[in-house]
Each structure stands twice: as C-alpha cells, then as structure tokens.
Amino acid sequence: MKSSTVIILDNGASTIKAGVVGVHNTDPRVITNAIVRSKGDKGTYIGHELDKCRDFSSLHYRLPFEKGYLTDWDAEKAIWDGLFSHEVLAVNTAESSLLITEPYFNLPNIQDVYDQFVFEEYDFQSYYRCAPAIQTWLLAASLIPYGKLYARPGLPAPDCMLVVDSGFSFTHVVPILNGEIVWNAVKRIDVGGKLLTNQLKELASFRQWNMMDETHIVNNIKEKCCYVSTDFTQDMETSHLNPRSNSIVQEYILPDFSLNRPGRIRRRDEPLEGQAQVMYMNNERFTVPEIMFRPDDIGLEQSGIASTVAQSVALLPEDLQGMFWAHIGLIGGNAKFPGFRERLESELRALAPVDCEPAIYSSKDPILESYRSGVAFAKKHAFTQQAVTRAEYLEIGSNASRRKFRDWKPASVDASKEPEQASRKGPTRPQRGTRDNSPPPARKTSKDKGKGRATTRR
C-alpha cells in the first residue's frame, strides 16, 4: 500500500489524543471524549466543541466509555465525526490509515464494532488497533529515567519493561517482554481519575460546599491541589491539628463564571473579594489520591499499585524479574500527581527482593506518551505489515483483525491462531511488531471557570 495519511487516535475515556503523522508528531489535538451539556448556557458541546463553552458550572457529561470500555457508539460517532471533520483534523478518512488504541482486555464483541466503524462507516484504507502501552519499547526510550544515568537517548529500549498505566477509568500494571504484553501477568485496579474526582466531590459536598453537580470544577481542584503523600501518617497529623491553618491546607477560590474568573489557589495573604467562595483543601489533598495506593480506604478490596506491581512481577519468568523491577515506566494522567513516583518508589523498595533496585521511569507528559509512541510505531514498516486493510476486511470481516492483531485472547478461543505461551527467551531484541490492547488515559485538560454554585451544607 502506498503511503497515505496516517491518523493516530489515542482514544481515551476522558480525552482523545489525535493527530496526523507528519503534522502532529509531538503535539496531538486533545479533545474531551464526551458530549457535554452546560446548564449555565444551555449549550450542548460535542467533543472538541467544548472549547467554545464559557460556563462550566453544572456540566452534564455523556461519556462513550463505561468503566473503561466503549459502550455508547452514538456518542462516540458524534465525537469522531467532529474530530475527522474540517473543524479539527480535516482528513479524508477514506484516503487514510488509522492507528487506534483500545482498552486492555477489550471485549471481542466490542472489538468487532471498532472494525465496523473503521471500515464500514469511515472507510479507512487500513488500520491497526492495540492497547495504549503501544510499542512500549519505543515508548521506553522516551521515558525519563529518574535518578539513574544509564538512560540513554539512542540506546535500544529494554527487553523487559513494566508499565503502570493509570488513567481515567482504571489503573493497569502491564509487563512487556521483547515488545509483547505478557497478558497473564497484566493486573487491573479499579481506581482511576474518574473515581478520584467523584470521591473528592463527595467529600467536599459533605464537608463544605455542595459540589455534586460540579464535576468539571472539582476535577480542576483535584488537578491543582491533590498530591500523593509520601508520609501518610505524618500528613494525617499535620492536617489534623488545626484544619484551617497548617502546612498542608490550601484555600481554593471557586470560579465565578459570571465574572469570567477561573478558580485558583489563594495566595498567602491574598485579600478575598466580597463574594468569593473558598473551599478548604486539607486532608482532601492527599487522602483522595491515596486511594490508588490503598483502594481499601474506600472499601474496594483490591491491592494498591505497589503490591499489584509485585503480584505482576511474581508471575513473570524468575530470571527476568530483576529486569522488570529495574524498568518500571509510568504513563496516564494520574502519574502527574506530585509525589506519585516517589511514593511508588519507596513502596516498591520495600517489596522488591534485596538484590533488586526498583527504577522508575517517568515522563513530563504521561498523558501524551501513548500518542507519541503511536506516531513512532506508525512510521515503522511493521505498522504497514500488521495493519488490516479494507480489502481484507471486506473479504473476511472481523476475522481479519482477529488474525492480525494479536492481543490477550487465547488461541483455543480464537481458532485461527496457534496457542501462544507467555514465551520467554533470553534477552533477544524485539522482532515483531507490537500488539496489545488497552485502556484510556486519564485526566481532562480543562479550562476552568464556573459559577461557584455552592450551597453550604454544614
């Protein structure tokens, strides 16, 4: 197939990161993957149109994803239509190829619908579908090693890598061996940015202002104020003594959309204007992200990130486990919480065998990593080889992608494939292309403004 336009679509449950290879190589368009209705201005905004919204109070969200999986195709189609149109990417899909991400362990019946949309609705020439940890060895090269110098622009990426992908819907621990996901060691924690925002909404509403309808505002507060504690016990004491004045508490001035004034953290000694409404962020700052490390704090009986990493590594070939400990990469929006890496590192130190030094690689833009590695992959010959073409689809339907996109499904279920064991061969270079499956990224990049539509509760 001749070279055509290649579109990368990292289809996250919160935001879509999309662009055209050669045009948006590092900076994709980031649009909200939702249809949003503003009660303030009565407008309905589809995906990218949210840029036009001016009143972010009481936004109602219709999300195409439910618990990380695409279930509302009407909404998604409306958003994709806008995305491909002249208003955003301005591409002719019938003359383009597509690389799209899907959640880890995407369901086979949902995968068929992806195929149908790609070929029957948008008539793409060819496409490749995989999890966000796409071509992770490429991605690995782009992550910044922390505290270690052996990292390496230009050096080949490691054969063993363990990606912690913490996004909007959930958090996955994804080991990758020689460029392939080791599916039987992939683990999921049902905590993502959406749950954290909802938890903060609930705490704030119970303790201070009724913010139950203010997802957008509370999400902004979460992004600006919350952090992962590196000493939870100490922070509990610090915040407890005087809840209105201590080294942790912040005052967040709620936005006022009627005055076009965004929300923000109050500066020290800053005078407050008359009607400004202030929300105190005290232990809320760290008890909310804490749920990623202790899901049982809200009664969710799942291990936190660090022990889940340990569980996953324990399922990997023994002689390679040290290599996995040494190459842990962070992607997804929750990796942006200050303290996330430090906390994970200190917990992992306690869990790793004595002779292993956990090393964590992080990125300045954990939300964009998956998109960028997608761009790198799309430029490779492997992409053209492994993509399913429209002709193949027209001939054998979704069997084409079942054959070509290797993912988590066992061969016994998918008759067209040889059984594949979690193969472990010494440290060989990755030879085949990537294939995975995967979930959505995390947070919203949202502007904030909004009427402090707040009623006092107690």
Place this chain on the structure above:
Amino acid sequence: MPPRRQPQRQTQVAASYLDPEVIAKRRRRHLDELERSNYAEPSASLAGIEEDEDAPAGRSVKGKARQFVISDKREWPGMPKKKSSHSVRTAVLYKKNLEKLIDESGIANYPPEAPTYLSAVASPPREPPRLICSVCGYWGKYKCRKCAMPYCDLNCEGVHNETRCERRVM
C-alpha cells in the same frame, strides 16, 4: 505468586446491628456510584438531556431503539453525508451496557488459565483495612454500631448521627 488470601478483616468490637451482607451491598453500591459520569445525590435529574448513560445496570434496551440519536443530528464541514451500514446503525441505535456486553462476550467461559478482563483484577489487599473517619477524614477509632462507618471522636459521631448514619456504609 503468593497465595491469594482474603484480607483479614478485623472483627470490630461491638456486633453491628446490620447484617454484614447489607453492609457489603451498600459498599458495592457506593463504589458503583463513584463510577458514574454524573454522580449527584440524589440520582441525577437530567432535564431534557439526550440520554441517561448513568441509568442503573440492567436497563439496557431490549430490542428498542434509541429515540434520540445525537450523531444523526449534526453535520460537520468536510464530512460527507453517508448512509451507515447495518452493523454501524445497530451499534448506534441499540446501546448495551458493559455488564451485558461482558455477559455476551463469553469471556466467563474461557479456559481458567486464559487471562481476561475478569481474571486481571488485582487481588485483595493483605494489610488490614485502615479506619478513616467518614466525617473529617482523620483516623477513625470507632465504628458506628448501626451502620459501621468509622468516626474519630464525639464531635464527628454527632455529625455522623445527624447527617450520614445509615445512608451508606463505607
């Protein structure tokens, strides 16, 4: 891989008046609420909104098409108008919730050694749960005997009794 163990829940002092089953059920309900797109109390009133995607599980359409299809309502510059295929039309018109899709996917019948969405879930924690005051967020030393939610002192107990008791169990 260490053996999976159920977390050792400390049995709290006083016997709850509430059946642990009920408590567990409420906890699950709360966790479901935290997954909602528009989580408001009481459940969202959606005046005029196209579709309540937050409808409780199980409400999936049974052969009844959506009345309002938002993707039909918009024309975008540069997007040719086209007639969708039968499969695409079906996906747009008949929404199924995740629970139903998981059910229909058959992954529950995959061989036990095959990794799936269902098997990938992280195992239960090994540490005992911490008690955190449901009112102020500090350590909760006590548990409400009626509803099992933790609180830290008399003051928070009072607030709990007045506002939250039995509304939900953490």
